[in-house]
Amino acid sequence: MKLYAVSDGPPSLSVRQALTKLELPFQLVDVNYGKGEHMTAKYAIMNPQKEIPVLDDNGFYLSESNAILQYICDKYAPDNDIYPQEPKARAIVNHRLCFNLSTYYANISAYTMAPIFFDYKRTELGLKKVHMALEVFNTYLERLGTDYAAADHLTIADFPLVNSTMTLEAIDFDFTKYIMVHKWYNHFKQQHPELWKISDVAMKEIQHFAANPPDLTDLNHPIHPIRKINK
Numbered sequence: 147m148k149l150y151a152v153s154d155g156p157p158s159l160s161v162r163q164a165l166t167k168l169e170l171p172f173q174l175v176d177v178n179y180g181k182g183e184h185m186t187a188k189y190a191i192m193n194p195q196k197e198i199p200v201l202d203d204n205g206f207y208l209s210e211s212n213a214i215l216q217y218i219c220d221k222y223a224p225d226n227d228i229y230p231q232e233p234k235a236r237a238i239v240n241h242r243l244c245f246n247l248s249t250y251y252a253n254i255s256a257y258t259m260a261p262i263f264f265d266y267k268r269t270e271l272g273l274k275k276v277h278m279a280l281e282v283f284n285t286y287l288e289r290l291g292t293d294y295a296a297a298d299h300l301t302i303a304d305f306p307l308v309n310s311t312m313t314l315e316a317i318d319f320d321f322t323k324y325i326m327v328h329k330w331y332n333h334f335k336q337q338h339p340e341l342w343k344i345s346d347v348a349m350k351e352i353q354h355f356a357a358n359p360p361d362l363t364d365l366n367h368p369i370h371p372i373r374k375i376n377k
């Protein structure tokens with residue numbers, strides 16, 4: 147398998163963590179976001195959404211990190227409880243993946259990541275949405291009462307939620323008042339140092355870019371406003 151990934155992109159990190167945890171061999175293909183390597187016609191053959199990551203499993207192209215996580219478990223580790231088969235257990239994992247995609251990562255990344263890379267300001271409304279997302283996730287953790295996001299053991303749902311939360315840590319956002327989230331996040335770091343390392347390297351990269359805004363002036367982005375850099 148080949149994974150087209152960006153080194154500091156949370157969805158890419160989650161897939162790398164799952165492949166690593168399942169000990170599945172893969173070739174990591176680094177996509178240069180700043181050079182717009184994901185916006186070419188060639189890349190669009192793999193993923194018309196022009197987003198990273200993409201998995202290439204022997205010519206089978208799959209994007210959307212959640213779908214990739216589900217696919218690699220179903221295909222290569224069907225009996226592994228990292229993606230349980232039992233319908234209710236699986237539903238909770240699927241729910242957390244959807245929650246991350248629709249709400250948690252959506253709200254958090256708009257506040258943490260977008261203003262680092264593009265000409266966006268952090269706003270009061272954006273901040274409210276981050277708190278809302280944290281509050282809801284805290285409630286899910288409280289209700290389930292487990293050390294992990296969707297079960298009493300590690301599942302593929304933990305990876306995207308950890309990587310979203312990592313972007314908060316990257317900008318020194320204090321979320322200690324969300325006690326369950328804070329506990330769950332630190333528990334993951336302690337229990338899975340080899341997986342956390344994948345997030346940690348990316349976090350340092352994000353911190354570097356936060357302090358030294360990247361020059362994306364040559365990136366002709368169809369949506370995001372490019373910050374002007376004095377060269």
Ligand SMILES: N[C@@H](CCC(=O)N[C@@H](CS)C(=O)NCC(=O)O)C(=O)O
Nearest residue numbers: 155156157196197198199210211212
């Ligand atoms: N829902 C997608 C999101 C992927 C995504 O947004 N990736 C970012 C990089 S972290 C990207 O490629 N964005 C395209 C762009 O900003 O041009 C997934 O989970 O895979």
